Amino acid sequence: MLKVKDTLRATVYLGFDGRVFKTYHGTDAQKRFDNEVQILRHLAAVGCNFVPKLLAADPEKLQIVTTNCGSRVEHLDAARTRELFAELEPFGVRHDDADMRNVTYRQTDGRFCLIDFEFATLLPGFKPLP
Secondary structure (H helix, E strand, C coil): CEEEEECCCEEEEECCCCCEEEEECCCCHHHHHHHHHHHHHHHHHCCCCCCCCEEEEECCCCEEEECCCCEECCCCCHHHHHHHHHCCHHHCEECCCCCHHHEEEECCCCEEEECCCCCCEECCCCCCCC
8 A cells, every 4th residue: 555645633545455444543533534424425325426435444443445536636726626525515514624635636537526525514404314
């Protein structure tokens, strides 16, 4: 596996099979883990196709496994970045960390995707999944 992120909040590895392994640590790790799991499940249920698919969630290890949404984007203007994050709102989610580092590009279909939902908010009017 290839380590692609190692910060105070999370460590992320990319498996050779394309899966992404994210382990939470640091302040509020349990809360951030629970939130990202809830948001990814919600986005899958409402058919959002430009975010990772949650494949597994291990609350004991505070680790999720997701599909890979492409490679990180190096250059993107501020207006386009805002547009991409605004695309989430009809699906009931505000990202709350709308930075270019959370944008990827999926070459298979030429789609910009969004990642890293640990700080995201489920918008009023949308119910959390059980």
